[in-house]
Amino acid sequence: MFFLQLMSGSLLLPLVMSSGFVHSLWLLFNYISGPTQFPEFSMVLMLDDIQVGYYDSDTDQLINVGGGGEKGAELDLGQFALNVMKNNMMDMGTRLDIVRKQLNLTTTGVYVQQRMYICGVRKDGQPDFIMVRDGANGHDADSIHCNTTHFLYGGGDGWDFKLDTMKQIYLQMRFSNIHLPFCARILRRLLESNKHLVMRRVRPRLRLLSQPRGGGAQITCLATDFYPRHINLTLLRDGEPVDEEEMTVGSVLPNGNGLYQLKKTLMVDEEELQRKHKYTCAASHRSLDNRLDVSWRAESFRSYRVLVISAPVVLMVAAILLLVLMMKMRKRSGSEVNLLGNTGESRSQH
Known part of the structure; x- marks a missing residue:
């Protein structure tokens, strides 16, 4: 230590x-x-x-x-x-x-x-x-x-x-x-x-992750599997760098395979999502001839909120459909039993 x-x-x-x-x-x-x-x-x-x-x-x-x-x-x-x-x-x-x-x-x-x-x-x-x-x-x-x-x-x-x-x-x-x-x-x-x-040069893998957080989102700029450890990682909002004070900035950490990783995280509230900003994760590294970047944009606040509630809704709809299907199968099974019973009674009377 x-x-x-x-x-x-x-x-x-x-x-x-x-x-x-x-x-x-x-x-x-x-x-x-x-x-x-x-x-x-x-x-x-x-x-x-x-x-x-x-x-x-x-x-x-x-x-x-x-x-x-x-x-x-x-x-x-x-x-x-x-x-x-x-x-x-x-x-x-x-x-x-x-x-x-x-x-x-x-x-x-x-x-x-x-x-x-x-x-x-x-x-x-x-x-x-x-x-x-x-x-x-x-x-x-x-x-x-x-x-x-x-x-x-x-x-x-x-x-x-x-x-x-x-x-x-x-x-x-x-x-x-x-x-x-x-x-x-x-x-x-x-x-x-x-x-x-x-002397080796290993290109970073760059990802921009967005995860629902309440009514807003957590946006993470992540670079992994690069060498050497020195890298310039930037999160942009509509082409302008996001202030470091707005983000949670990690340290360059070993990946466990001789390579490194670094991430920067930004919390975005509902009001921010409504503005439909374009977020870009950009990296400059010795292994790259040009800057590497990947972008993400929330198409609309309403569509993003669908993502937030989609998982519970899907589970609820699936449960209702399963219940309806079981009731139909039970009703159909009962009808077949009654039909067989009536047929047997007709034969005995004949």
Whole structure:
């Protein structure tokens, strides 16, 4: 849960400070202190939004989990990459001890230290930025952002990790000359072996759904099964974009098949339906040469209300017809019995 907060909150920082990056490498570290069934240290490796590797201290192996190559096999990124992971493990354990002392926490509980590395490269493949954020027990601790020209350090939530001037100069040199080039090199290597995944373009499926809601309607603009995740989805009313404040706008969510979905929903009342507006769901995406759109119009308020009440009416009419049919069948059956009875009586008299 903490990583989700970090990821959603921190994605804007590199975008604002370094707008030219194209691909990114994510290293998500977990260090757990205390008795649990989980490994003491683990790391998830992601290329853009695709998980490609996993490491934990129990197996002491970096495993390929979804990228190029054999799934479940060892992901060989070199000894230096393994050293980086182990150094992070030791450093995070030390940091967690500092946090426990600052907060006067006991040594018998379960505590979690988390760290997120992100680095990006530009279109020409050159290093663009690297960012590190730390947190303990679900709270931000501090962060570092470094690119080819700037170095920024910031604290979070009142954590007291003191860095004097010399320490910051040392970190700037280390991140600029070691971490950033190394991360960019690994990123380019993974891009080469996973280009069939990260370079793919999958066209969105676009639908405009209208559902009765009382006397009005719920109109949903839905795009599904697209990749990459960046999409521009717009709901138009008579050719003009509907204000975002009028709608319920969702987030881009994974579809469960490696693709994504996004929807925007607008509630329309009876008065709005009477105006017979034309609604259009439009999408712009990297996989499309031109804008994709689909439209819907309520022909009339009266006809739309028929849709609202049609289901109950159909059920009622069906029940009445079934009752009438059963009565006719019963009456006909009774007539046949009487006819047979009369015939038998005539024969006996004869």
